[in-house]
Amino acid sequence: KAGVTQTPRYLIKTRGQQVTLSCSPISGHRSVSWYQQTPGQGLQFLFEYFSETQRNKGNFPGRFSGRQFSNSRSEMNVSTLELGDSALYLCASESGRGAETQYFGPGTRLLVL
Amino acid sequence: GESVGLHLPTLSVQEGDNSIINCAYSNSASDYFIWYKQESGKGPQFIIDIRSNMDKRQGQRVTVLLNKTVKHLSLQIAATQPGDSAVYFCAETNTGNQFYFGTGTSLTVIP
Numbered sequence: 486k487a488g489v490t491q492t493p494r495y496l497i498k499t500r501g502q503q504v505t506l507s508c509s510p511i512s513g514h515r516s517v518s519w520y521q522q523t524p525g526q527g528l529q530f531l532f533e534y535f536s537e538t539q540r541n542k543g544n545f546p547g548r549f550s551g552r553q554f555s556n557s558r559s560e561m562n563v564s565t566l567e568l569g570d571s572a573l574y575l576c577a578s579e580s581g582r583g584a585e586t587q588y589f590g591p592g593t594r595l596l597v598l
Numbered sequence: 599g600e601s602v603g604l605h606l607p608t609l610s611v612q613e614g615d616n617s618i619i620n621c622a623y624s625n626s627a628s629d630y631f632i633w634y635k636q637e638s639g640k641g642p643q644f645i646i647d648i649r650s651n652m653d654k655r656q657g658q659r660v661t662v663l664l665n666k667t668v669k670h671l672s673l674q675i676a677a678t679q680p681g682d683s684a685v686y687f688c689a690e691t692n693t694g695n696q697f698y699f700g701t702g703t704s705l706t707v708i709p
Contacts, residue, residue, distance in 0.1 A: 489641075511667070526685065527701035528642075541696045575641050577697075584630035584649075585692050590642035 487512065490580050491591035497596045501588040505563040506593045510557050510578030516540075518587060519551060521572040534559050535581045564597075571597045610706045617675040620690035627671060628690040633662060633673045636702070637684045645673070645686075668701045675705075683707045 490494050490509045504541040504574035510517050518541075519531040534553035551561040557578075563570055573594050611617045623631075629650040634642035648655045648662045648671075653660050659691040671688050685702040 491641075520699075528699040530698075531698060533696060577642075584693070586632060586644055586647055587689075587697055588644060589634070591641045 486505075488575065489576060489591040491574075491586055493593060494591065495594050497514055499598050500566055500567050500568060502566050502585075503562060504595060505560055505562045505577075506574055506595075508559045508561075508576035508578075508590060510559070510595075511588055513586075513591060514578040515557050516551060516579045516581035517557065518577045518579075519559070519561050520575045520577065521545075522575055522592070528575065531559050531561065554576055566597045568597050571595060599676075602683050608704045608706070611678050613678060613707050615678055617673075617678045617682070617705060617707075619673045619675075619705065621671040621700050623669050623671065623690045625690065625692055625698075626666070627692040630691050631662070631664060631666050631671050632689045632697070633660075633671075634687045634699075635682075635687065635709055636683045636687065642687060654705070660664075666706060677688070678705075678707050680707045680709055 492507045516535045518533040522530040523530050531545055532539055532551050533541040537553045548564045553559045573592045575589050575592045577589045579585045579587045609687050618672050632647045633645040635645050636642045646660050646662050653664055659676045663672045669677045683706050685704050687702045689699045691697045691698045
């Protein structure tokens with residue numbers, strides 16, 4: 486089975502711009518979670534989607550949004566980028582059938598200038 | 599809110615020695631735990647998991663121990679190798695819908 490894929494792998498944006506990141510989960514997985522990782526911080530949970538519905542949400546401002554498509558692929562969008570949004574954005578997929586292993590993609594490294 | 603913490607932010611071990619990485623969690627209702635390894639520039643990689651109905655689980659060179667009484671999780675790596683150098687995260691969940699991660703322990707293996 487192919488693993489979790491994320492595109493793009495690297496991205497440079499300027500303040501005020503918006504960005505869309507994409508995640509394709511493992512085939513058959515219906516849950517996709519997004520995380521932000523910055524130096525010195527742990528993984529901070531953004532949101533989780535299951536069957537095209539946002540099931541859980543972390544404590545991030547409304548500039549961070551996401552969606553999931555019928556094929557379970559997910560996108561996250563960050564509008565009005567700030568310097569502090571520079572981070573590694575990780576998505577993880579799991580079956581969605583309760584407490585199961587989350588498998589991570591390689592991440593998208595976003596740099597905001 | 600949830601709190602998953604690691605006792606030591608960094609750990610250095612000699613090649614060939616055993617490594618022990620610890621993790622404390624605060625939610626006594628957590629029923630599933632995972633250890634991840636993250637190498638520089640990569641996403642976290644699943645190492646081993648354990649459910650709350652178990653105290654110990656072994657994999658290849660790795661063992662996870664769960665002490666529910668004190669809400670403590672540990673990862674033991676036998677015969678640590680240079681390729682084991684990475685940041686290790688523990689994660690917990692009590693519903694399967696959201697995982698909570700520790701800040702990570704950086705393991706350095708000295709040749």
